[in-house]
Amino acid sequence: MKIVEVFSQDGQIVGAEWLACAEPVHRQLRPHLPVDYAAKMARVLAGARMALAVEGDSVLGLAVYRWHENTFDGLKFYIDDLVTAETRRSEGVGHTLITHLEQVAKELGAGGLVLDSGAQRTQAHKFYFREGFVIPAFNFKKSFS
Numbered sequence: 001m002k003i004v005e006v007f008s009q010d011g012q013i014v015g016a017e018w019l020a021c022a023e024p025v026h027r028q029l030r031p032h033l034p035v036d037y038a039a040k041m042a043r044v045l046a047g048a049r050m051a052l053a054v055e056g057d058s059v060l061g062l063a064v065y066r067w068h069e070n071t072f073d074g075l076k077f078y079i080d081d082l083v084t085a086e087t088r089r090s091e092g093v094g095h096t097l098i099t100h101l102e103q104v105a106k107e108l109g110a111g112g113l114v115l116d117s118g119a120q121r122t123q124a125h126k127f128y129f130r131e132g133f134v135i136p137a138f139n140f141k142k143s144f145s
Contacts, residue, residue: 001060001093003100006050013045018052021059029083048080051100053093060085061093063101067108077101077110098131 006015023037034040041050048066052059061084067077079101084093098113105113116139117124 001053001055001096003096004052004054006045006052015050015052018054018059019050021054021057022050022052022062025059025062025083025085026081028086029081044080051097051104053084053097060088060091061097063097065101065104067105067110073111073114075108075110077105077108077113079113079115082115094127095131 004015004018006018007013019038019041026037027033044064048064051063051065053061061082063082064080065078066080067075069075082094082097084091084097101113113133115128115133117128
């Protein structure tokens with residue numbers, strides 16, 4: 001297994017061919033993504049990055065991440081999406097992605113990793129706790145109709 005970054009260091013897309021390979025795995029976490037996945041991801045990835053865990057030409061897992069500076073965390077390294085293919089869970093794919101993201105975050109000068117996880121995703125929470133994540137705050141949301 002290796003990690004493939006879909007972007008170069010200067011933010012240019014270098015792995016466009018991997019987006020189509022990543023889509024089925026990404027939809028396991030986000031089934032509501034629009035039919036035009038490529039267009040949606042072009043908009044999302046204008047302000048984010050994507051790392052893939054791959055084996056040969058198969059995508060085993062992916063992470064969408066971004067960073068920004070705020071008043072609380074300083075440089076905040078945020079993971080939008082982290083998913084492992086259902087058939088490859090508990091094989092170290094998620095751990096490999098987290099290890100990669102930790103390295104990227106450290107190189108940028110971030111003090112840690114941050115992510116949100118739906119309250120119903122108890123199996124994912126067990127994984128995050130094993131990886132050293134803690135729950136430091138509540139996340140609040142107000143939707144508009």
